[in-house]
Amino acid sequence: MKSSMSATYSPYRDRIPLQIVRAEVELSAEERAYLTAVEKGDYAGVKHALREAEVYYNMDVNCLDPLGRSALLIAIENENLEIMELLLDHGIHTGDALLYAIRKEVVGAVELLLSHRRPSGEKQVPSLMMDSQFSEFTPDITPIMLAAHTNNYEIIKLLVQRKVTIPRPHQIRCDCVECVSSSEVDSLRHSRSRLNIYKALASPSLIALSSEDPILTAFRLGWELKELSKVENEFRQEYEELSQQCKRFAKDLLDQARSSRELETILNHRDNDQREELDPRQCHDLAKLKLAIKYHQKEKLDCSPLLRCLPALQCAAVCYTLLGGVIGCSSGGAVL
Structure with a gap:
């Protein structure tokens, strides 16, 4: 019995035959x-x-x-x-x-x-x-989007100088004809296209080049991306990472302040969307820190230099409420 089995055994019996199914065009x-x-x-x-x-x-x-x-x-x-x-x-x-x-x-x-x-x-x-x-690229990828994904400052600048645009992302449950049609054809690709847009918008180089107030833009976008991470289950991690990227960028911008005057100007700057009729005595109202409260900006800042630069902040209640509660500094690092 064993001899008959060994006689019929072939070393090629357990092999998968392979062949080229996509022929290449022969070159001359x-x-x-x-x-x-x-x-x-x-x-x-x-x-x-x-x-x-x-x-x-x-x-x-x-x-x-x-x-x-x-x-x-x-x-x-x-x-x-x-x-x-x-x-x-x-x-x-x-x-x-x-x-x-x-x-x-x-x-x-x-x-x-x-x-x-x-x-x-x-x-x-x-x-x-x-x-x-x-094509190696999906149809939704445009040159400015790809440049923003690579975060290459020089290339982004070349494109922005030519007045290129990025499509405005629609709401998650947008019921416009374009969104409904795209979602019905391929809902995953539709979600991926939205992620690609936000990935481009979150580029630090693009924000720095195209935004009049990069800190405000980073605050708002970071908050929006965090909210998206709660509803876009397929790309939750990607949205969370982009949100953190925006927050780090805002923090890094604030860290570039070289003097108390620069830091005070940044913290008290108001965007056009925030213009209010203020009492002259309230001109130093820390508008940027209030925005940090609004958009849950909790990236760590080294508070000791901040407090040394702005003596007016050394009121313990203000420091703890605005700095400790907003951007996560501990009282151990501050002069309270």
């Missing part, structure tokens, strides 16, 4: 040489290949390597701006190149792509290049 010899020249930074070789393609149509200048990269993406990855400019001058399709450059944080490449005017024929991009299933 000219296309391989062209992509290799881009990879090596061979400017003359790339220029020659592009000229040959214009005259003899012997290759597709928008061909992709086995990793799915076009010549332009390879040049971005290698930070070769000269070859990038050469490719753009010859009308190569840009596709997701701007998003790719932003993700790689290649500032020069981003600047070059922003200043490049697409040729009129760009709209007739081959479907393979523009099909969302071949």
Whole structure:
């Protein structure tokens, strides 16, 4: 019995057969040489290949390597701006190149792509290049959102200077046509899109560049993100982390005060939304600390320097109520 079983045993019996089910487009010899020249930074070789393609149509200048990269993406990855400019001058399709450059944080490449005017024929991009299933980025991700996700100050500044916008996030239970339709098609993707917007809005660099009152913006956004963490169960942790990021940013801004005058100006500053007719005797009313109470800002501040800078705060009741109760300083660190 045992001998018959051993006779039928095959070492390949417990193996899973594998085969390629998604065939890659075969590259011609000219296309391989062209992509290799881009990879090596061979400017003359790339220029020659592009000229040959214009005259003899012997290759597709928008061909992709086995990793799915076009010549332009390879040049971005290698930070070769000269070859990038050469490719753009010859009308190569840009596709997701701007998003790719932003993700790689290649500032020069981003600047070059922003200043490049697409040729009129760009709209007739081959479907393979523009099909969302071949894109590395979801449709809701815009250049400014991706730049904010990386928190790259230089790239964000380049985009903000061009008057870009970020979509305003809708309420969780918004019943507008867009939200209802998106939620019905894919509720998880709809929630992810909202998270992507808030992740961009919470970027310290974006807040610093685009907000007239970064501390107030950080306070409000931190509170809003904390509230969202209570209702968006799928992304609770992400919203909590973004809320803490905003609070740390507000704290770090306050820590930059170099003198009692600067700190006093910051703490008493009122946003336009808070303008009230005040008695002149109430001009030093610590508006920023009151905002901290309102938005539950409890990040730790070193209170000893704060109290030394502002002698007016050394009233024990005010110190304990405003500082100890709001931003979490302990009485052991304060002069009470």
